[in-house]
Amino acid sequence: MRITNGLILLRLVALAVAQGSGTYSVKTPPLTTNWTFEVGTNPWPEYPRPQMQRSQWQNLNGIWRYENATSLNATSDPPFSQTLENEVLVPSCLESGLSGIMGSYALYSWFSTSFTVPSSWSGNQILLNFGAVDYEATVYVNGQQAGFNRGGYYQFTVDVTNATKFDEANELLVFVHDPTDSGDYVIPIGKQTLRPSHIFYTPCSGIWQSVWVEPAPANYITALDVNANMDGQVNVTVHSSSGAASPVSVTIYESGGEKAIATTNGTSDSPFQFTVSSTSLWSPDSPTLYNMSISFGSDTVRSYTGFRTISKGEVNGVVRPLLNGEPLFMFGTLDQGFWPDGIYTPPSREAMVYDLDVLKSLGFNMLRKHIKVENDLFYQACDQMGLLLIQDMPALRPLQGDQYLPNADQQAEFTRQLELLVNQHKSYPSIVTWVIYNEGWGQLIDGYPEFGLTDLVNSLDGTRLIDSTTGWFDHGAGDFSDNHHYANPQCGSPFYSIQSSPYDPARIGIQGEFGGIGQNVSIEHLWNNQAAINTINQTYEIDETIDAWNYRGHKLLTELKEQTEIYACSGGVWTQTTDVEGEVNGLLTYDRRVLRTNITQWKDDIQALYDALKSRSSNSTSTMRML
Structure with missing residues (x-):
């Protein structure tokens, strides 16, 4: 993609080097909140994916290392086994005070950390998950390119099994390219801009949502689609890594408890339905949720759903939104x-x-x-x-x-x-x-x-x-x-x-x-x-x-x-x-x-x-x- 005003942009990129001192500390932003100085160095400890939760996992959030890069050409010579210049908090936006960087024009960036996978996970696929990276991420593990993702708002998973070593440190290196609204890029950015002005704001670059690693069997659940309606019908699609139809078991538990109220069997990678009787409906006045477990071979994940129907209807001559059949x-x-x-x-x-x-x-x-x-x-x-x-x-x-x-x-x-x-x-x-x-x-x-x-x-x-x-x-x-x-x-x-x-x-x-x-x-x-x-x-x-x-x-x-x-x-x-x-x-x-x-x-x-x-x-x- 062509970059206009190239000399000006390169100068700004050169000025975007980290403003940190090497060792992490919160930078004081133009305005703080009551939580700014309470975040610490182990942020967002919660399991990041509540609708498809595995019992074994390792949170990789915390202090990583960061270094500014100057162009896309940086990927031709990745800084393997090198100590990057600054410490940075992950997840965070490089432009934020919480990152410890509070930089600007962070168009090209390197991030690194290490993680250790226990030998008890051997024999499984090792899945490296990112909540969101803005905008493009190239992922390397132990010197091997393991994956690439484009899109600053979406989660993605990289299977790093072949590159992983057990019971010793694994080097994780991520190159991020975030053009935002530079040059003539036209990408989904929302309200972000490199030139904030009134209704357009400071951008977010880098790894801004949680990162975690987890084991899964050779054929595992990759995604789970669930919709439960006001009539008690549950519509499920369990997507698998192989894409081949295999048996699936789904159990729904009573609201707020672990007593099974419905169990059904289906087949992966195609939709199936079943009905649960006497359910309480989800609404703003009564947001009732039901826990679920999904078993697929040796892979089991936990999830939840709520029974409700969104529709529209003509009520006294006016078209209205309907929740559970009511205007x-x-x-x-x-x-x-x-x-x-x-x-x-x-x-x-x-x-x-x-x-x-x-x-x-x-x-x-x-x-x-x-x-x-x-x-x-x-x-x-x-x-x-x-x-x-x-x-x-x-x-x-x-x-x-x-x-x-x-x-x-x-x-x-x-x-x-x-x-x-x-x-x-x-x-x-x-x-x-x-x-x-x-x-x-x-x-x-x-x-x-x-x-x-x-x-x-x-x-x-x-x-x-x-x-x-x-x-x-x-x-x-x-x-x-x-x-x-x-x-x-x-x-x-x-x-x-x-x-x-x-x-x-x-x-x-x-x-x-x-x-x-x-x-x-x-x-x-x-x-x-x-x-x-x-x-x-x-x-x-x-x-x-x-x-x-x-x-x-x-x-x-x-x-x-x-x-x-x-x-x-x-x-x-x-x-x-x-x-x-x-x-x-x-x-x-x-x-x-x-x-x-x-x-x-x-x-x-x-x-x-x-x-x-x-x-x-x-x-x-x-x-x-x-x-």
Whole structure:
């Protein structure tokens, strides 16, 4: 791929050498959280993949070594058996304070560590797992290239059996290339940019999710697809490393216990179904989950599921989302998942869940995971807490005119990664909607590819709704007629702005983004970067006091309620969970130390939204037609 402004870029890359001193310590970022200096050197100790958990495993998180590289050509001479220049915390973003590096323009990087595999694992396949590496990773073990992965948001596994030595140190070396939005690269990056400015933020490069190694038999489970519906039917596909049909046994246990309530046998690598009687349904009000075990030859994994059905229907003449056959008002926040100390990587599971606890306590039943993919423990937490998820596909580079529209190869890569998103996350009960395009970013206008992509997503996962285009270029694809408007909502209504299409009564009316009202705070709670501070007044609306901010919030939520009572609104996404860098429009400040909301007021206003839809959907002449 051609790199424009090459001399400037090379100079910036040269300046991107690690700012660490060799020995790891947390770098103080422009803003800290209460968890920044509590992370320690053994972060994220939890098993990283809760829906396919093996009993034997070894966590490789902790202090690794890191060194900047200058180009892709670095892979022609890997630094085997060398001590790289700096210590770095894994998982973390190289640009973060938690990494100990806090670098910039980290386009090319080397990471190294060592691990010891016990001889008791011999005779098994040795699987090296990565939660996510941004953006391309080339993996070497003991001097041998073992694997390559492209895609900054997705987990991958490298079989390192042939390169592994038992009961002695194994050298692990990873080369990472993360172009972000350098040159003319057009890749899924979400809100990351090398040039942060207001609604675009500090990027994340490197190994930003957990790394672990585990043994598995010669023929082992590679993936597990589970969907359990409101009728008690469980649909399962167990994917194997051989791809050859083999016997599988699935057991489901009572909720919260280990008493088996259903066992069935099936065949791997093709779907099979069975029914469990008298199950409790999963919902935001009652997020009941059931543990599972799956046996495949000598491989056994643990998992879980929740029984629920997502669908749509016409209720009293309005198309609505349905959860377990009942009309549902989905109300949540735009959740960007950025942290001042970790950028993309939360300091800990406790910190990550704090945001979710705040949303749940205020009465939100949903969040829109905005053009980012989280680690698997995030989705497990939403499953456990009963938070519905609208999951975005990470967006391509935002348009500047038509300069960064994807070419055929870039569009094919976007499509491949969209498939990964769906396939790796379609077993989480909390996910109820997939989003393909956000506000036209990377969306080709000629030929309307969102129709084909919608069909693709539906073929991969027909159990959820699809929001093909959230905001802007809507040509009629998908299940939602989705409006974005700041600050006031325009939800399922006969009025709209030029940035969104008119409401389509054949689809679900939702306010995909609104609100965005800001309130400046003292420097103690701001991202203390002058360039970011200079953009604060680009926030959609600035309210000078907390009281004014809450007053405006009440007015806007009242408008959304009225559009639910009068028109055809079925949900809304408030911008946003937290401030991010130069944006000061969060319920929480970026450091999570100040909650702006008047709790009683917001809880009442949110409940009024649910009550409004319930009233519209359950009058004495109520009618429903499934779609």
